[in-house]
Amino acid sequence: MEYLDIMAGRTSPEDLFGDLVFSGTYRFDEPMAMHTTFKVGGPAELWIQPDTACFLSFVPSLLRRAKTLGIPVFILGGGANIVAADRGIEGIVLDTGKWAGMTGQMEKGRLAFLSGTPVDQAAREAASLGLGGLEFLAGMPGSVGGSVWMNARCYESSVSGVLVETEILNEEGIPERLPAKAADFGYKKSPFQTRDVLILSAVFALESRPVFELQARMAEHRGDREAKGHYRYPSAGSAFKNNRAFGKPTGKIIDELGLRGLSRGGASIAPWHGNLLINTGGATAADIKALTDEVRERTFAALGIKLECEILFVGF
Numbered sequence: 001m002e003y004l005d006i007m008a009g010r011t012s013p014e015d016l017f018g019d020l021v022f023s024g025t026y027r028f029d030e031p032m033a034m035h036t037t038f039k040v041g042g043p044a045e046l047w048i049q050p051d052t053a054c055f056l057s058f059v060p061s062l063l064r065r066a067k068t069l070g071i072p073v074f075i076l077g078g079g080a081n082i083v084a085a086d087r088g089i090e091g092i093v094l095d096t097g098k099w100a101g102m103t104g105q106m107e108k109g110r111l112a113f114l115s116g117t118p119v120d121q122a123a124r125e126a127a128s129l130g131l132g133g134l135e136f137l138a139g140m141p142g143s144v145g146g147s148v149w150m151n152a153r154c155y156e157s158s159v160s161g162v163l164v165e166t167e168i169l170n171e172e173g174i175p176e177r178l179p180a181k182a183a184d185f186g187y188k189k190s191p192f193q194t195r196d197v198l199i200l201s202a203v204f205a206l207e208s209r210p211v212f213e214l215q216a217r218m219a220e221h222r223g224d225r226e227a228k229g230h231y232r233y234p235s236a237g238s239a240f241k242n243n244r245a246f247g248k249p250t251g252k253i254i255d256e257l258g259l260r261g262l263s264r265g266g267a268s269i270a271p272w273h274g275n276l277l278i279n280t281g282g283a284t285a286a287d288i289k290a291l292t293d294e295v296r297e298r299t300f301a302a303l304g305i306k307l308e309c310e311i312l313f314v315g316f
């Protein structure tokens with residue numbers, strides 16, 4: 001493929017992308033298992049994690065150049081919702097991990113965070129200012145950008161409920177501010193899922209609350225996740241989406257079919273929760289894919305229900 005030829009003779013992103021100033025880290029053939037909460041995935045041809053200092057000057061040019069050259073780019077947040085293929089990811093994996101932090105209080109109660117900020121950190125920083133609305137995300141792995149892209153949801157709240165604006169790099173690599181319109185979001189759906197853009201930052205509308213109250217609620221959510229075994233094994237959280245039309249939570253449907261503990265290689269349905277797929281050690285991405293396929297087939301055969309995967313398969 002053309003981009004492989006381009007990469008073959010190159011040694012650094014500077015070579016690849018001309019005279020752009022780059023600071024940060026990059027590696028060729030970087031195992032994605034190092035960058036996903038599932039701890040699976042083969043090599044990214046080129047993994048780049050730009051520092052905050054160069055992000056805004058380097059990334060737009062990188063994206064435009066990659067597009068012109070036909071090099072695919074995958075945007076990586078916290079890697080908490082993806083299964084990267086065992087054969088790896090072609091082209092560039094652009095890691096937003098260092099593009100992190102609160103950028104400021106826009107106006108009363110409005111906080112902006114760079115997209116690579118872990119959501120737990122965003123919730124903590126908001127709470128420390130006495131601003132509530134993000135505490136439902138405490139303890140959830142992942143970044144602000146990934147949670148906006150996924151419209152992450154837990155404890156009866158969705159990211160779209162507090163999101164007022166995003167700044168993106170649009171398909172031409174140009175920064176653009178987008179007001180968040182409720183109608184564009186749905187259950188685990190955001191308008192970014194049908195576009196090829198990079199979320200740079202997100203602004204949330206928050207409410208004044210006593211700090212102790214926010215901290216108590218965050219501790220409760222973290223404790224609840226701990227009790228539900230979320231951190232016991234590598235995973236990407238819920239494997240399948242819920243759907244009101246099913247009449248009950250997907251985890252309960254899988255439980256009732258007796259599929260808890262079902263395994264393929266090192267991948268298992270958690271013995272304690274039907275909708276948690278775990279890496280019990282040495283799982284491959286293919287094991288995870290085979291297990292989700294089997295659960296979907298058996299649920300369809302038994303009940304006529306079509307389960308939809310929540311975890312994203314990348315590079316398959």
Ligand SMILES: Cc1cc2nc3c(=O)[nH]c(=O)nc-3n(C[C@H](O)[C@H](O)[C@H](O)COP(=O)(O)OP(=O)(O)OC[C@H]3O[C@@H](n4cnc5c(N)ncnc54)[C@H](O)[C@@H]3O)c2cc1C
Nearest residue numbers: 077078079080081142143145146147152153154199236237
């Ligand atoms: C233990 C555990 C518990 C979890 N519990 C929940 C839960 O309660 N509720 C829930 O909704 N999810 C849950 N998840 C899943 C996961 O935490 C969320 O989906 C999270 O929002 C993913 O964010 P991320 O940054 O890791 O995204 P990634 O997995 O890195 O990426 C997900 C998608 O977002 C895109 N993306 C990421 N950043 C950007 C960006 N800046 N610009 C454009 N696109 C971007 C990626 O390209 C990819 O398509 C859980 C996961 C784990 C491991």
